[in-house]
Amino acid sequence: MGLRAKFALALAIAALLPLVAGFVVLQTLGFRHLLATKGRLHEAEAVTLARSLDHAVESQAGHLWSWMAADPAVPDFLATPPPGRMADLEPAAEIEKRWRGLAPGDPLLREILVNPASASLGHYVELHPLAAEILVADGTGRVVASTLKTSDYVQSDEEWWQVGSTLPEGGMWMDSLHFDESADVFSLDLVIPLHRGGLLTGVVKVVLNVSTMFQRLRPMPDEDGGALEILLPDGVVLARKGESGYEATAGRMDPETLLCIRVGREGWMVSGKGTEGESMTGFAAIQSPVVDRQRFEPGGYVLFSSPKSAVMAPLRRQVLLVGAAAGLTTGLCVLAGYALVSRKILRPIAVLGEAARALADTVRLRKESGLSEEEAEVRRRVAEEDLEQIQAISTGDEVEDLAADFGVMTSRVMRYHRELEAEVEAKTAVIREDLEMAREFQNALMPSGYAEFPPERVADPLRLGFAHFYQPASTVGGDFFDLIELDEHRTGVLIADVMGHGARSALVTAILRALVRNHVGSAGDPGKFLGILNRELHEVIERSRQTLFVTAFFMVLDTFEGRVAWAAAGHPAPLRARRGTGNPPQPLWSGARRQLALGLTAEASYETAGSPIRSGDVFLLYTDGVVEAENPAGKDFGQQRLSAAFDESLDGPLAAMPAKIICEVVSFQKRRHHDDDVCVVAVEVSPGSASGSRPGTGLLTGSHPSGA
Secondary structure (H helix, E strand, O other), X not given: OOHHXXXXXXXXXXXXXXXXXXXXXXXXXXXXXXXXXXXXXXXXXXXXXXXXXXXXXXXXXXXXXXXXXXXXXXXXXXXXXXXXXXXXXXXXXXXXXXHOOOOOOOHHHHXXXXXXXXXXXXXXXXXXXXXXXXXXXXXXXEEEEEOOOOOOOEOOOOHHHHHHOOOOOOOOEEOOOEEEXXXXXXXXXXXXXXXXXXXXXXXXXXXXXXXXXXXXXXXXXXXOXXXXXXXXXXXXXXEEEEOOEXXXXXXXXXXXXXXXXXXXXXXXXEEOOOOOOOEEEEEEEOXXXXXXXXXXXXXXXXXXXXXXXXXXXXXXHHHHHHHHHHHHHHHHHHHHHHHHOOHHHHHHHHHHHHHHHHHHHHHOHHHOOOOXXXXXXXXXXXXXXXXXXXXXXXOOOHHHHHHHHHHHHHHHHHHHHHHHHHHHHHHHHHHHHHHHHHHHHHHHHOOOOOOOEOOOOOOOOEEEEEEEEEEOOOOOOOEEEEEEEOOOXXXXXXXXXXXXXXXXXXXXXXXXXXXXXXXHHHOOOHHHHHHHHHHHHHHHHHHHOOXXXXXXXXXXXXXXXXXXXXXXXXXXXXXXXXXXXXXXXXXXXXXXXXXXXXXXXXXXXXOOEEEEOOOOEEEEEEOHHHHOOEOOOOOEOHHHXXXXXXXXXXXXXXXXXXXXXXXXXXXXXXXXXXXXXXXXXXXXXXXXHHHOOOOOOOOOXXXXXXXX
């Protein structure tokens, strides 16, 4: 037997044994894998349909929260009930006894059905068809408002009230799905607690008509004859999708399958093993992610099932096809190996492989951290030596031609790589220089020093001092502030935050400063001034076809009248404190000010507010990069920590105040780099000439910025 025959026989034996073993593995593990893949598809279908129901319920909860935020009639009614209510004059137990017999015109019933809270909820029901009924019980379980007459007056013994009264603020709970035979609809109860000042004031129950939600569940077409069912936690099959829609059923799930579903809550399984009805079932719980899954049972489950026989038939075909393809591929590989593998092929290819790896090492040099110049030079020399070995290959066939071509390509790639590195370094230097110039220009747009205000010749009873700290997240940023001297007695302070950070935001700050300087004459009224900036900025943004907005706060301080006026455009409330009083700093306003940021719409208007100022008042203006700074645990610095840092800095000079506050932020983050631009501006009111004492040149007035 010749050498070629021996090589062919050895190659055939080496290929045949793995082929047989592979076919056996394919029949077992491969089949199981394909079956599991099909099961996961069923699970994904059930999860998708369950999540669509969850999202619909969460959407209703969100709509109701938004409604009560926009029209706080319900929370206000619970927090401050009107005096002299009939329900307060009679024990709840007595009202409960005669509740079912109350006529529609009964004063007690009208007191509950006709009040501001019930009117608000009734308007909500008119606008949201999915909400069939809404009722509100106070902290003791008594019904105080409802869109319809309830079956009971006292709800404290109902599960929904007991669960709702224990939920945290902002929580929600879904009761189990059920079928209302009288209305011929499927319904679900959504329970939301109401709190004020950390105390429970009442519980809201929304009865949702989920029949419409069921009709929206449209599973993907399934060639295996998949069926969609809605299962209750107690094992009752509530509904099954038929040709005419979802139909109520009276069937029950077998206990073993139900136990697997309730324990797993989400997954797939083969149910009805050993029976004619054996099927593959994907299941998912209908339960919002915001609900405590350890504490509450899901409202139900979505099941997507297909007969196992229909599922397995294509899987078996796939296994046979894969096995046949593997056998054919193996045969072809044996022939290819017999034709190509030889000493004069393997060795040159190995040389080419080594050269390719050496070339790859040289290409990755600049991307590897910690690689010294000496190590990089060693790798280059290795690549050059491999290149010489490639050029020395001589087989007298196509491999030699391949080696020659590869050698030419390798030498060119190495040369191109060196040229590319040099070009990248040059362009990086230019970009770095341009960004540095942009940073200097941006710094030039902001105040770098502060003159006395009012001037020394003006004898106002009050004087002002200023200090700031500004640091962009990158070379340039989107935070901006400016001081605008309106006349001898009034000066304006503007702080703004452009959406995002970087070069695009920095360009918007330059545009904003130009707009500010063009309309200084209108800056005496902060609300009017922000309105002008909003209109012109919106015009620029609209022409650019970009999505941008700017939050801003502008205040005008009058040292002669002793007053401050301000307006805000979606900006966080500045803090205000007074030295020497010991009182903690307070925001200029409490609650949300629903005034749009600049640039969103041209029709936005802004209100002007004001208050008196006295000597010792200190104002702290800041951007959201300060309060939203996160520590490694993902917690925000927050306004409470900012207020505490501001309070501590009141013991020191104004000039050091912004930097000291930013030091607290850096210490909280445990890193020096900020994810967002940060800007802090401090303004202090001190006694002026009219009070009989003039501060020195270095005190408050003319103070230097804390950072730039």
